[in-house]
Amino acid sequence: MDFDWMKIPYAFLTVFIVVNYGFLMGALIQKIGARAGRRHGIPIWQYYLDVIKNYGLRTSITHGVMFYLGPVFRLSGGVGLLLFMPVIYGSYMFSNFSFAGDLILALYFVFFGTLGMALGAGESGHPHAAIGVTRGLQQVSMAELPFAMAVFSVALQYQTLSITEIVAAQQGGMMNWTLFTNPIAVAAAMLAFLGSMMRPPFDVFIAPQEIPIGPPTEYHSSYLALMQTNRAIFPVAKIVIYMNLFFGGAGSWPELFVKVFFLYLFSAFVGVCFPRFRVEQSIRFFLVWAVPLGVLSIMVV
């Protein structure tokens, strides 16, 4: 695999599909959550409207260069993550820039946006932004651990770090999915997944009112629009990693839509059922429940 110019329009296409899917699925999940509270919830196209409105705001302020760049980092992180992965298994069109690196690149590129966003929020000078960032970082540091171990376990299992090869190894029926061939790793990873989805019980870092929504407290207008766009792309991209590693990948867009939807739904289900953890509680939760699973997964693989 190598670069050719056609990859650029293909990449735009991928981003376009995922953004739309992300908006719609996000709203759908929101509606499902609302149904759990016996409401109807937002219209399915609400996210489009919000984004357009935010782009349409006439004023904005800036606290400085990093503040300005924060959302850019954030969205670049999401888009980059998506484009560094082969989104659709076996498709040249949607393998995008995966020639640039393997699974490890994807795993580490996750932090690109996080870091930029944290810096931008930091420059706003708002203490609550910083508090939110520290809470997020602390929680993620522990939530990432079982995931890292699960990834290691899966990489050992398939003896490769190539996402395509990992997906390839899971082809030929559901029973070949890592979910069934390495259930412990998947269990560990799914607990970690909960921790990284910004949903209850692990959402204390955006606790509204206490620290008015944490890191993005100061963000508004088009900054916020960029971040909303990222909210559409980034979870999908992240779930695509999970899907590829543990759930057999996706050979076509519809398959991807379905799998991503259900994975997202999983975190939403947990989210509507459980109250919020404090940071040290969630750290302990991961340490006590998820980490041993992760350790077990790398020991038995």
Next chain:
Amino acid sequence: MTTKPELMKRMVKGPDGLEFEVDPLRDYYCEAPPTVMPGAYIQIVEDFFNWARSKSLWILGFGTGCGAIEMRPLMTPRFDAYRFGVAWRPTPRQANLFIISGYLSTKTLKRAIRAYEQMQNPKYVIGLGSCTINGGMYWDSYNTIKKLDEYLPVDLYIAGCMPRPEALLAGFEEMKKIIRTGKAEGANQYAENFAWYKANQKRVIHDWDMPDYNW
């Protein structure tokens, strides 16, 4: 102007021994006044934006008076305002609809002004309940403002004491109409008549301890 010690000018000695003056109001706050922000150059784009704005009303979650209690039911299954594209945001930066929920004490007025000014243009104000119109039952109170319109540009009043949530929902629909027709230009009105608003505000707020415009 201010008597708050933390806002007074003071001499500060830097680590290199250099002494200099710090004027908090100048150094901590942006002093630029608000300006009138025209809409998009192309009318159809502005209409499009107005349509989107009307469909995405983000309310600042700031209950300024007793009427705030009527807003909570809007989030419940019975009223479910989210259906209409109405949502609450915890920070004024991200909100564009400010509901002054009932009487506004002068003390709260200062906070309301600050929060209003920190919202981004275009931004809308709804006066909730009679108190925001003429002071209502507190028309002779020493401590509340009577006519909200003199202090903030109000786009819409929802009369009543208290107006029920249904009235609020109707008010939102009314607000949407105003936005869609492009008449909800309170922010620009505020910038245009900035001096007048400020004079009114400062008349009732005696411990004015902030810059004229809170960016």
Next chain:
Amino acid sequence: MVINALHILATGLGAAFLTGLLDEKRNGLAFMITLGALAFMSAVSAGWLVLFAATGAHPMDIQTAGTPPPFAIALRMGLAEAALLTLINLAGLFAAMHMGETLLARGRRAMAVLLVMVMALCGLVLTRDLFNLFVFFELIVIATGGLVLLSDDERAVSAGFKYLIVSQFISVLLLVGIVFGYHATGTLNIDGMAEQGSGAFALAFFLILIAVAAELKPFPANGWALDIYESAHPGFAALFSAAAASAALFAFDKVLAIGGAEWLPVATGIGIVSFVAGNLLALPQTNDRRLLGYSSIAQSGLILVAIGQQDILGEHYLFIAGGLLLSHAVAKAGLYWLSGFVAGRELTDWAALRQRPLLVLAFVTGIAMLSGLPPFPGFYAKWELVHLLANEGRLALLGWILFGALVEAGYLFRWFGYAIKRESAHTIDCPPDRVIPVIAALLAGWALGFAWGELSGRSNLLLVLPLLFALAFLLLEWAPAWLKNTLAIGGLSLYFLQTWQDYDPLRLIFLVIFTLGGAIIFLASFHAHGRRIGFYPSAMTMFAGMVLLLQATDSFGFFAAWELLTIGSYFLILRGKESEPHALSYIVFSLGGAFLILAGFAIAAASVVTLAPSGAVSPAPTFEIASLATLAQPVAPWVFLLLAIGFMTKTAAIGLHIWLPGAHAEAETDVSPMVSGVLLKAGLYGLFVLLMSMGRQSLYGVDLVNLMLWIGAITALLGNLMAIFQEDAKRLLAYSSIGQMGYALFGLALMNHLGWLMALMFVINHYVYKSMLFLSVGGVAKRTGTRAMYQMGGLITLMPLSFIATLVGIIAMSGVPPLSGFGGRWIFYNAIMDADTRLPMVLIFLSGPIAFLYLFRLIHTIFLGQLKDEHRRLKEAPLSIVLPQMIYVAILIGVAIFPGLILRRVDAYISQFLPDGALNWEGLTITSQYGWWNPVAIMIVVACIFLLIFGWLLFVNRKAQKVKQFNIVFSAERPYRPETTHFAWNFFAPYKKAMGFLVQPFVTRFWGAITDLLHTAGDLGRRLYNGNGQIYAFHFLIFVVVVFVSQLGM
């Protein structure tokens, strides 16, 4: 041409009488006569010394009264005697000069006594007659009794009396022993007695031996000596310690010859007990002269050990014992003379010395000589001694010697730290007659270092170019800092240009970091004004040590280089404002590690020799480093263990890390990157060499490399974890270094191709980003005047370049693409795919995100958040500090895009050792067995996406209003003050709640307890010396009995 040695004695005695004949008032003349006589005696001895040294002539017997022994007293003059006489007479001469004022005040009698003293000491060395020995001893006693009274200290009188009491006991035993020895052998001649052996008069010989031994002030029969050391005139104390102790040691050696080999263990036993106890007791001392006294006792003990080990030292005996003895004598004399300049008697009063850099140099020379550091004779001697001991398997003795030496270094360097860092109200005046002796000692020390280097038969450290270059800066101290700095940069660069072809790729990387890397950091040193005395010699010694380390192929060169870089860096670290305790713990840990390395080398040398195919007979106390590979069971794992611990001390592996945070954090702005970015790599280099040559080792079934893997992982985790709780920016970086070194150690211990490559990548990356971050934070700390992060904040607009450096640094360090840290992480993942052990990875997985925490904290609390009032007018850090940072930014980006430029060659090189798993460097993509990575593509893709989105934002958001720091939404309120609005202190409080149990200071407590234990032991020990002269006499008798009983037991 040479004058009969008898004239030495005659001159001394004659001059003493002559002064007696002079008129009471003509003190000046008497003093001139004294000096003249001593100078003449020195010249005669020196003449003999030159004769023996130049011609290698045999010792010469001088017969008095024209008859051979046993009918007359015989004297002997040989190389050792000549050297000792030179030492004694010169010590006497300079002591006279030093005490000039006192002598002139006290008149000719005092001078006569001094002359008698020196003469008697010479006699002690020269005589071969036992009774004559006794007479000289008694003369020394009487002269000492007289000279003690020269002191201004009133307590000296009682000290002198205590001395006389014990000396009476000694002389009775000695006389009784002598007369029975004579009775049994019919001769008083030592050689005559030695011929007949001591078997016939063992008890008498024991009495003689023990009496002479008592003159060496062995523990515990030495309370009187300490009192004299403490209260006597420093000029005399110098003589007493340097000359009297040396002469007594020589006498002991002579007497021991009578007894033969069976008595050697007695000497060893007394020696090692005195050495260890003397050092332990010195630990709690606060009085400088008493401390020196204890140190003298310890040093005599060490020389006694050498004397006792002469059966195995063979031809090296003189080299070793002489090296130790001369080192001690010169250093101790110098230090006592120095103490004459210091008004107060507390150790901290030596801070006054700082007013005179030359005296500080003399001080440090003395301390280095006593501690046996290169390039002084003690270093060579200790090397040989340790090797010979290891060769004979006398490991317990070796261990005690190294332990004692470590304790000694501990209190000496603590003292030096006081002198450099504490404040003193006293001033120092430097009359030439007092400075000259000190300078003489200083020069003698260096000269001896040179001589021993020549004699060692190995590379003379004082002829090694890098070290000479470093020492040349001592002569340049008058020059302004910028000039020296330019020279330093030039020197390092030139060295690189001259030698880089000689290295294999692995060493070349280290060379680049050690030389060019150092040169870049030196750019930051341009910010310093004035002369910056002491900085350049120290720094360049460190760099010299490091390049010599790379050059070294044999164990001696390696170890010498190791010690040099340790000392150099110690002086560098000590320069920091608050760094005194940290520098001390640094040097103690480093020397401890170095001693372990020494022991490892010694043990290895013993085995390498037996394995040598040539069947070499004589033990060769040095070997090619590479031949570590030939070591076999059961030695190999032990050697591995010793060396590994030694190297891990330098990389601050967990458990041995407590020195690092303080040392790195408190160091000066440009020193922190030197010791963190550059120096730590020396430890890694050591580990590289060790693993390359020895490979896997296991001890009692424990795979040591595996153990290292765990240590590396735990270090990485705990280092990072501790870093996130620091409020001090430089401490944070220091703890981060611990963590990073843990990563590197982990990579090495993986023992696979990619693990090593990763370690190497860490070597490069850590150098770059840690140097950069230390400079950046150092620049900020310099401007803000604090290192506490919560006192900073919002500096981004004021110090944008520092911010950029920090930003790039933390992106690189956290491993986020597209910067170079990601390469390290990528290699790491590929490396662990091949690893046999999986559990330690868990710790590494955890430490990665934790690193993220402290890095965010670093950049946020310093540069982001709320700007403080007093910082509003800060300027960007000085150009000289910013410039290297910008170079690092360029390097980081360069390495990020083209890692192959460096790694490719190393990859190929590592394949020699670990052929499996090499990377494929075809095209722009780097491919491993498991995955791939294309840095160029990553960089371009990320840049394109970023710019695209940035462009879009600029378009839609072009009218953004720039606001100020308090324009934030604050729940409709406003912030009170920046200090209350900047979220910075206790940044990760929840983490402490959840994980704090891991960062309890267990290790600090452990080492603290050890230190306390040693101090308590020393403190208990010193209570033996309750000041009562009779008790001291009891001590002596008990000593005699104990030695006798243990001798019977043997």
Next chain:
Amino acid sequence: MVHVVMATGFLLILIGFYGALTHRNLLRMIVAFTVADTGVNVVIVSVGHMRGRSAPILDRAVAAADAVQRIIDPVPQALVLTAIVIGVGVTALMLAYAWRIYRQHRTLDIARLTALKG
């Protein structure tokens, strides 16, 4: 006879040591040391003694020619002479010290001269 003398010598030494270790008065200690010194001298002399021979003085009574058979070993005698001289010197020095100590501290008690310790 020789053994008796030698035993006496050793006894004197022991008495001297005992005295020096038990008496706290400086002067008494000095006296004790002179006793011990004397004991040593007696021991030395007794070691050099040979039954039936005369003193090693070559005069009319003992001719130089047969001196080897007629006189006792002269070396111990010489040693004793030297030892006595040295003993006197040391004793004198000690006395001088004692005087000085008394002048300084107004005491002759060794147990009170403990300003220096540890």
